[in-house]
Amino acid sequence: MNSSSNCTYDFENDEEDFLAFQYVIEIGIIGPMCIFGLIGNALSFVILFRENGSSPTFFLLRTVAVADSLMLVTSLLMYVVPGLMHYFKMDSYSHYKAYTAVSIWPFAMMAQTSTIWMVLVVAIERYIAICWPTKARMLCTISHARKEVIGVTIFSVLFNIPRFFENYITEDGCSMKMSFDFTELYNNPNYRIFYTVVLYSLVNAVIPLITVSFININLTCSLRQASKARKNMGVPIKVLEKKSESSITLVLVLIVVVFIICQVPAMITHIWGEIIYHLAEHSTLMNYRYFAVFSNVMVILNSSLNFLIYCAVGKRFRKLLKVEFRKLCCRKYQYVPSHSFYMDKTELTTVSTKRLTCSHSKSCSSSEMEERKETLTHVLS
Structure with missing residues (x-):
């Protein structure tokens, strides 16, 4: 009887411990x-x-x-x-x-x-x-x-x-x-x-x-x-x-x-x-x-x-992720599609500059523009 009682007690304790876990x-x-x-x-x-x-x-x-x-x-x-x-x-x-x-x-x-x-x-x-x-x-x-x-x-x-x-x-x-x-x-x-x-x-x-x-x-x-x-x-x-x-x-x-x-x-x-x-x-x-x-x-x-x-x-995934987050935060520039990867450097810079143009261009400083242009250029390089 004692053995059976102890087994039941142990089983119940084990079950409670497992359910908590x-x-x-x-x-x-x-x-x-x-x-x-x-x-x-x-x-x-x-x-x-x-x-x-x-x-x-x-x-x-x-x-x-x-x-x-x-x-x-x-x-x-x-x-x-x-x-x-x-x-x-x-x-x-x-x-x-x-x-x-x-x-x-x-x-x-x-x-x-x-x-x-x-x-x-x-x-x-x-x-x-x-x-x-x-x-x-x-x-x-x-x-x-x-x-x-x-x-x-x-x-x-x-x-x-x-x-x-x-x-x-x-x-x-x-x-x-x-x-x-x-x-x-x-x-x-x-x-x-x-x-x-x-x-x-x-x-x-x-x-x-x-x-x-x-x-x-x-x-x-x-x-x-x-x-x-x-x-x-x-x-x-x-x-x-x-x-x-x-x-x-x-x-x-x-x-x-x-x-x-x-x-x-x-x-x-x-x-x-x-x-x-x-x-x-x-x-x-x-x-x-x-x-x-x-x-x-x-x-x-x-x-x-x-x-x-x-x-x-x-x-490149990390950089594209940053671009997406920045788009969600300020919505001031657009994403450059990945086929630009196959453009030459001059064409890429031109496209990036156009797409990075701020919707409120007067409020964007030249340093911000250069930083964003450099970011997208590196994303696609």
Whole structure:
């Protein structure tokens, strides 16, 4: 009797500790991370569109920003909103929690799959552009990029449709509280082993991680070779073009590294949960639950970090970002489109001077004009 009583007491304490930990993580970390990620992805989308709207690479990176944003929105709905409802003791908490598991979770899985495969598509596009330059003009086009995005979207939706049939809503007749339970489909051992373990691991983990790792190694080697080759080049425009390509490739290499680090815990959690969860002892179950929260944070972090990568590596991205902020603050000059990068220095200076003309020219000093002209000239150099 004493042993049983102690076990119950320990279990209740562990449950309370875990719920407190989960609440702090969801409200204190996941919430701000999602807000920051949504703002960063929106800014990235705008800058990447202004930078070169017709580039297949930038088009795919914009699509990654959209997929990441969908992932962050579903994360807010699944983790942050229920936490706030529970904190404010809202009567609809149990209803919302049940509908989240049944209706929102499948969309979150679709967003996760699309995010993973969009990163893979961008990596393949960069690999072709850098390692197979003779085929790049034919394969790396905006039309091909659009088809790839459509294909990834359709695949992500179709692959995760079974998720809608894994849970159903139940209601307690006495307390009138709602919850969810597993359907017969999910309780079928064959379905769980084949779909939720094998197929999920292959589609969302093994194939993407192995592929992007291989591509990342080759791109890293190409970056080193390009760095050595630039030292022997004497034509300035070629140096600039090579440097621009290397900068884009470096951004992708870092995105892939972050992707691998953040997605591996999710793969471990999913396999662990499906194979061990219902067979393990209490201490192992609690370890799994804590690790599951950690893996959720890592997945959300992956969808929030690309903006910081662009800012850290992309010198031109930072300058364009400053231009956008200055436009929002004073609205006294207009953006020079990125095709001006291909103008000669005299033409660029002329265009920049015209577009930097203040709408209230009398209130702008000559020093301000020179400073703004110099800023835009450097952005495009």
